[in-house]
Amino acid sequence: MNDAAERLMLIVEDDAAFARTLKRSFERRGCRVLHAASVEETRELLKTQAPERAVVDLKLGQESGLSVVQMLHQHDPEMMIVVLTGFASIATAVEAIKLGACNYLVKPSNTDDIEAAFSNEPAEPQLQAPVAARPTSIKTLEMERIHEVLAETGFNISETARRLGMHRRTLARKLAKRWVP
Template identity: 75%
Template sequence: MNPPRERSLLIVEDDAAFARTLKRSFERRDWRVQLAADADEVAPLIAEATPGHAVVDLKLGAASGLTVVQALHAHDPNMLIVVLTGFASIATAVEAIKLGACNYLVKPSNTDDIETAFLQPSGGDVDVPVAARPTSIKTLEWERIHEMLAETGFNVSETARRLGMHRRTLARKLGKRGVP
């Protein structure tokens, strides 16, 4: 018999120190937590017991966490999945939600933020404030770059080719944003 899923959580995060910190924080709040560093570690964990919740890092090494979101949602459409990222863009937020995430948070986010994201209605919030400021050219450029990175599985050379820019130019732009 599987244990109750209400306070069970799978954290998929490739930063081991951050994952352990998040795990301890949730365990202090009486959550049962499992850790996975990449997509390959997820399948055996969910085969044993399907958690009710998951936190998935958007960038897992060179891989995209969106594949993990898709796999978790396919395994259990009722699982509440929050995508956590330091590389936020509108494109990846939209794709995460389409693939089954219930929310998308930008790092740094803490345990309170994540628990709140799990509790928010999945239908959305019609009262969310609408930004009065138009998007800047730099933001639009970054969102396009990130969208293309996600499409290419974070392959910098292929992304540069598709965007029609030199690979070193793209690498320099990514370096300025803190993307390795």
């Protein structure tokens, strides 16, 4: 793809194997690729680099990728940002778009899906997520609410816990869990 040549892309992903795979795939397409595994690593990279595009995982260990989306958008409002997540919810999708993402994809997503997301065109019609016929689980609703309040508080864990009426350590444990909706 010729338009990818010389394009600088940032991948913010805490899963080293997945990040390495994405990095190689985009490099084969002619992109220069940077990798950060946390909010702090992203902040440091932005001091010296100016990526045009970013792929951000929603869950970065105990940190929220939404804070990275917000930081990237504030750094460069023209940067195209795609959010990837293993646990999609309407609340986090809406919040990601509000904070500056151009698209939101559910894992597993490949390089073609991500490229299509940057252009806001679905790679293939069948790749679009079907509307779930089953009711939303209590855990999913809880995580949606937690992420919503996290965004409202500027990703302040202590304030989020206070607003939700739970202990800060309890909230940290809930955020650290890998859960499936």
